[in-house]
Each structure stands twice: as C-alpha cells, then as structure tokens.
Amino acid sequence: MAENPLSKKLFGFFKTIQQPEPETGFTPRTAVWKKNKAVLWHYAPAEKKYRVPVFLVYSLVNQAFILDLGPQNSLIGALTNSGYDVYLLDFGIPGYEDKDITMDDYITQYIQKGVRRALYHAQADEITVMGFCLGGTFAAIYAAIAEEPVKNLILSVAPIDFSMVPAFSQWTKELRETNADLDSILDAWGLIPAPAIKTGMRLVTSPVYYSPYLSLLSRADNEEYTKRWKRFNHWTNSHIPFSGAALKQILHDLGKENKLVKGSLVIDGKQADLGNIKANLLAVASSFDRLVPKEQILPAMDLVSSKDKHFHLLKGGHANLISEGKVPGYMDEWLSVRSGQIK
Numbered sequence: 001m002a003e004n005p006l007s008k009k010l011f012g013f014f015k016t017i018q019q020p021e022p023e024t025g026f027t028p029r030t031a032v033w034k035k036n037k038a039v040l041w042h043y044a045p046a047e048k049k050y051r052v053p054v055f056l057v058y059s060l061v062n063q064a065f066i067l068d069l070g071p072q073n074s075l076i077g078a079l080t081n082s083g084y085d086v087y088l089l090d091f092g093i094p095g096y097e098d099k100d101i102t103m104d105d106y107i108t109q110y111i112q113k114g115v116r117r118a119l120y121h122a123q124a125d126e127i128t129v130m131g132f133c134l135g136g137t138f139a140a141i142y143a144a145i146a147e148e149p150v151k152n153l154i155l156s157v158a159p160i161d162f163s164m165v166p167a168f169s170q171w172t173k174e175l176r177e178t179n180a181d182l183d184s185i186l187d188a189w190g191l192i193p194a195p196a197i198k199t200g201m202r203l204v205t206s207p208v209y210y211s212p213y214l215s216l217l218s219r220a221d222n223e224e225y226t227k228r229w230k231r232f233n234h235w236t237n238s239h240i241p242f243s244g245a246a247l248k249q250i251l252h253d254l255g256k257e258n259k260l261v262k263g264s265l266v267i268d269g270k271q272a273d274l275g276n277i278k279a280n281l282l283a284v285a286s287s288f289d290r291l292v293p294k295e296q297i298l299p300a301m302d303l304v305s306s307k308d309k310h311f312h313l314l315k316g317g318h319a320n321l322i323s324e325g326k327v328p329g330y331m332d333e334w335l336s337v338r339s340g341q342i343k
Contacts, residue, residue: 026071026074026077027043027080028043028044029043033114036092037092038089038090038092038110040088040118043079045085050083050085050341051126051340051342052124052127052128053118053119053127054339055089056086057111057136058088058089058133059132060242061240061242063090063093084339087121094242094243099243103138105246106246107142111139112148115146126149127152128150128335129143129150130154131153131156132156133157133291134158134159136156137158140158141265144273145276151280152282152335154282154335155282157292159297160296160297160299161296163258164293164295182251190244260274261299261303274304275303275305277306278307281300281301282312282334282335283311284297285311285312
C-alpha cells in the first residue's frame with residue numbers, strides 16, 4: 001500500500017525539527033589576520049581567473065555563515081568556483097568586554113585594516129568590497145573614507161537612507177520627535193544580548209513566527225529541501241550580541257540624524273560623504289524585503305560620484321543570496337567584467 005503523502009510530510013517535518021544543528025562552512029579557508037574576536041578568512045579558488053579579490057563584510061546582527069551554508073548554498077563557494085580570490089571579515093561574537101566598540105572602530109580598525117591585509121595577502125592593486133545589510137551600510141561608509149584602491153562596491157540589501165524606515169517607523173518617530181533616553185538603557189546593558197536582538201528582528205520580520213515551519217511542512221518529503229531549510233533556520237536563530245556603544249552611534253548618527261545621506265557623518269575625523277565614492281557601484285534590493293526596502297538603498301545611486309553604477313531589484317526577501325550553487329547571474333555578469341580577468 002502506498003504511503004500517505006501527509007504522513008510522509010509529517011514524518012519528515014518532525015525528523016527535521018528534532019535533528020541537531022547542521023554543519024555549515026564547507027568551503028576550505030585559512031585565517032590570514034585576526035583582531036580581537038574578528039577573523040579575516042581567505043578562500044582560495046582552485047583556479048584564479050580574476051586579479052581583483054572580493055572582500056565580504058557581513059552584518060553585526062547575525063553570524064556570517066549564511067554566506068557559506070552548504071555545498072549548493074554558498075555564495076563564497078560559488079565565487080571561488082568562478083575563480084575569485086575571496087576574503088570574509090567575520091566580526092565574531094562580542095563579549096561584554098567589547099561593549100565600548102564604536103561604529104568608528106568597526107569601520108577603521110576592522111574593515112579598513114582588514115582590506116589592507118587582504119590587498120597585501122592577495123598581492124592585488126585593487127579590491128572589490130561587498131557588504132550585506134548593516135555590513136553593506138558599513139561598507140559604504142568605509143568606501144566614503146577609504147584610502148585604499150576600492151575598484152568595485154556592491155551593496156546588497158544595505159540601508160543607506162534612514163529617513164524612511166518602515167519596519168521601525170514608530171521607533172524611529174519616537175527617537176526623532178521625543179527625548180526618549182535610550183542612551184541610559186544601552187549604557188546600563190553595555191552589551192545588547194542576542195535574545196534582545198532576535199526579539200527585535202522577529203517583531204519586524206515575523207511577528208507570528210510560523211511561516212518558515214509551514215514552508216517546511218509543505219515540502220518535508222523532499223530531503224534536499226529539508227537539509228537546506230535546517231541550515232537556513234539555524235542561521236535565522238544565530239543572532240549575536242551587539243556593542244552598546246556602536247548601537248548608540250547607529251541610532252543617533254544614522255537613525256535619528258540620517259548623517260550618511262546628508263553628508264555630515266564623520267568617522268575618525270574624516271567626513272564620510274558618499275560623494276567621495278568613485279568605485280563602480282552595484283546596489284541590490286529585494287522586492288519583498290520588509291526589513292530594508294528598496295527606498296532605503298536607491299538614494300545611494302544619486303549620492304555617489306561613481307560613473308559606473310547599476311541598481312538591481314531581486315524577487316524575494318531579505319536573505320536572498322544564492323541558488324543552485326552558482327553566483328547569481330546579475331552579479332556574475334556585473335562583477336566578471338570589472339575584476340581584471342586573467343587571460
């Protein structure tokens with residue numbers, strides 16, 4: 001007698017839920033620089049086809065293994081398979097002793113120094129900086145003060161204009177129009193714990209957190225899908241603590257005063273004016289992104305001085321990075337002709 005399809009899905013659902021957290025990070029890598037909790041990882045291609053290396057900057061909210069989830073679900077693996085030298089700046093998981101790290105520190109002491117180390121290690125004359133979500137915001141700020149030769153800048157679902165933050169609209173309004181004393185709360189906490197970060201993200205993206213499990217149930221009879229789902233769900237729960245000093249600066253300089261768009265942001269004594277950016281720019285947004293809608297990214301197109309700049313709108317949500325183990329077509333086409341192909 002044939003197995004009941006619903007029974008098969010239920011069996012697959014509960015089997016997946018009860019499994020231990022999966023392995024991630026299958027792409028071979030080597031640590032080439034360390035600072036505090038941060039590690040700069042190098043992923044060497046089997047055959048190097050491009051002279052310009054790719055430097056990845058991920059967010060401070062989740063762990064960076066979303067970029068190397070699995071063999072067929074790895075942007076890093078896809079890039080190395082395509083012949084790119086890849087460097088990932090993994091900020092690590094901060095402890096209470098890191099509560100005083102500021103946004104300035106992340107930009108100059110981590111990203112800038114990491115880029116310098118990557119350029120030295122790769123023996124490269126130029127570099128591509130690719131940032132994701134808040135890591136993209138930081139990448140844009142870095143590019144605005146960079147002394148290093150940044151040839152290409154890719155901003156993926158990165159908030160730039162904080163004048164409209166629909167996901168946090170009420171919070172933003174309170175921050176701008178009242179004298180809400182968030183600083184004292186953040187000072188008391190020092191390091192914002194991971195559960196608080198996770199709760200804040202859940203309130204925005206999935207107030208009733210059922211949809212991922214409904215998706216799993218609908219395809220729980222597909223073993224390949226359940227493996228991918230388990231890895232991705234592991235990442236969605238991988239929130240990490242946040243430095244109180246950095247969050248205060250982000251809330252005031254970006255959230256409240258929108259200094260990055262206004263050209264008045266100062267980082268370590270340097271004006272981080274987006275007009276300083278002359279690198280080739282690829283800005284990427286997702287059509288169904290509740291966290292960072294395209295309206296937060298589009299202003300970058302007018303504010304940078306780049307002569308070569310492109311905007312691409314994906315069909316999907318916030319974490320829409322890769323499929324079928326290949327570099328997304330739009331990214332591959334754009335990056336390959338701007339990375340100095342080795343003939």
